[in-house]
Ligand SMILES: Cc1ncc(COP(=O)(O)OP(=O)(O)O)c(N)n1
């Protein structure tokens with residue numbers, strides 16, 4: 001399955017509003033949705049992820065689950081995105097098999113190379129710019145930090161953190177294959193229009 005260039009991450013609170021934004025984004029052509037829900041029970045995460053798969057699958061959109069390869073497999077998602085505190089990428093690969101998409105978060109070329117050696121299909125690299133969506137992140141990498149990682153590996157680099165349509169050209173020029181967003185779609189007054197704007201920026205390059 002080809003890796004889409006726009007990853008729309010769900011509002012971490014989950015629920016009906018998050019699902020409505022996913023539906024609008026997928027209807028507008030978002031190729032990848034990442035289920036990113038924090039703070040709920042395993043059952044709540046499972047049910048939310050299953051609902052996102054049910055939106056993505058008929059539209060041909062790829063569905064990834066953040067943090068939890070077990071939940072991704074249980075709901076029939078296409079892949080899992082793993083961060084520093086999650087199951088190691090190599091372990092997730094052993095559990096999920098070769099066909100399951102696996103992405104890993106990294107912020108420097110050294111970890112990027114390690115994750116690819118462990119079997120990463122793509123890398124999420126950030127924060128590209130400061131973000132209000134997540135706390136505790138290191139300083140923003142800027143396009144030059146994204147470029148350093150993109151030059152080190154041959155898997156797609158998906159830039160994340162403070163991404164807007166206006167910032168897409170700088171990221172593509174840095175070697176990013178695509179972008180991941182939370183606020184730019186989930187917090188938009190019109191998530192479908194916001195998705196179309198991001199897709200147009202990616203298409204223009
Ligand atoms: C595409 C993409 N890149 C990076 C991240 C961050 O993932 P992670 O390090 O697991 O942090 P949380 O998202 O769990 O807060 C991502 N989710 N997606």
Ligand SMILES: Cc1nc(C(=O)O)sc1CCOP(=O)(O)O
Nearest residue numbers: 126127131133161162181182183
């Ligand atoms: C979930 C996440 N991870 C990041 C990282 O750099 O690892 S930045 C981020 C939040 C991205 O949200 P927004 O598009 O609203 O800035």
Ligand SMILES: [Mg+2]
Nearest residue numbers: 066067082083
């Ligand atoms: Mg995570």
